[in-house]
Amino acid sequence: MNKKFTYKNESFKCQHCGALNEPAKRYIRDHCSDCLHSLHLDVHPGDRASDCGGLMKPIAFKVGGKTDYKILYKCQKCSYKHWNMMLLDDNMQVMEKLNPYYEA
Ligand SMILES: [Zn+2]
Ligand SMILES: [Zn+2]
Numbered sequence: 001m002n003k004k005f006t007y008k009n010e011s012f013k014c015q016h017c018g019a020l021n022e023p024a025k026r027y028i029r030d031h032c033s034d035c036l037h038s039l040h041l042d043v044h045p046g047d048r049a050s051d052c053g054g055l056m057k058p059i060a061f062k063v064g065g066k067t068d069y070k071i072l073y074k075c076q077k078c079s080y081k082h083w084n085m086m087l088l089d090d091n092m093q094v095m096e097k098l099n100p101y102y103e104a
């Protein structure tokens with residue numbers, strides 16, 4: 001990865017459901033483990049370079065690799081879309097209600 005790629009792994013309070021999220025152990029915690037919502041803060045994961053700040057809503061998921069799930073997010077403010085890695089302690093019941101994503 002390039003030099004601009006820095007992690008900010010910190011606890012935060014979810015702006016959607018209010019759950020307090022602890023920092024992730026394996027990867028950067030940038031979305032709520034309860035409702036899976038995120039905020040549009042990053043251009044690259046963890047860099048906090050975006051000044052949008054809109055609520056990122058999970059809209060679809062796909063399996064990437066053997067065990068990794070990825071979630072597709074859409075910003076409710078600027079419609080920016082991006083893929084995010086699912087974490088081990090994420091709420092699977094919420095994820096299973098999302099639409100599977102099929103590549104064209
Ligand atoms: Zn939440
Ligand atoms: Zn946005």
